[in-house]
Amino acid sequence: MATVSKLRQSWIYFKRAGIFCCVAHCITTHVVEPVQCRGPSMMPTIEDGDLFIAEHLSRSLNTIHRKDIVACRSPIDPNMLVCKRLVAKEGDRLQSSQLSRVPRGHVWLLGDNSDRSTDSRSFGPVPHGLVSCRLVYR
Known part of the structure; x- marks a missing residue:
């Protein structure tokens, strides 16, 4: 059960990091x-x-x-x-x-x-x- 929780936390972390990188790229490219x-x-x-x-x-x-x-x-x-x-x-x-x-x-x-x-x-x-x-x- 602890492994599933850590995988879920990792997934959420990388998802947020990906969204942050996409937003940062769009801002520096277009704004x-x-x-x-x-x-x-x-x-x-x-x-x-x-x-x-x-x-x-x-x-x-x-x-x-x-x-x-x-x-x-x-x-x-x-x-x-x-x-x-x-x-x-x-x-x-x-x-x-x-x-x-x-x-x-x-x-x-x-x-x-x-x-x-x-x-x-x-x-x-x-x-x-x-x-x-x-x-x-x-």
Whole structure:
């Protein structure tokens, strides 16, 4: 009888742990997650190693605005997440680029430290689908 009780307790424990993991995964994938920014491209706004709370709802609701700092998959290395400032959205005019306007479905991202940033000046407009979240709280 004691073995059945221990098996039942184990089952309940693993069931709750599974539910917790599923909920945690859904929250970090679709609502908020911690993001650590590395490198000098956003200095002095963001120092190397700063930790942020990033939210995904703005991307899902298409409410990311110009001047927001976003994290996106690097167009050069999709395994890397980069933190940049969104400076122009589709249709916006560009002043210091070979392009005259940001193409449809794309954004223009720049690092605050232009001398040490690899950004849209290097890799061009970024597809909006690569933008994963907006950094909201340090």
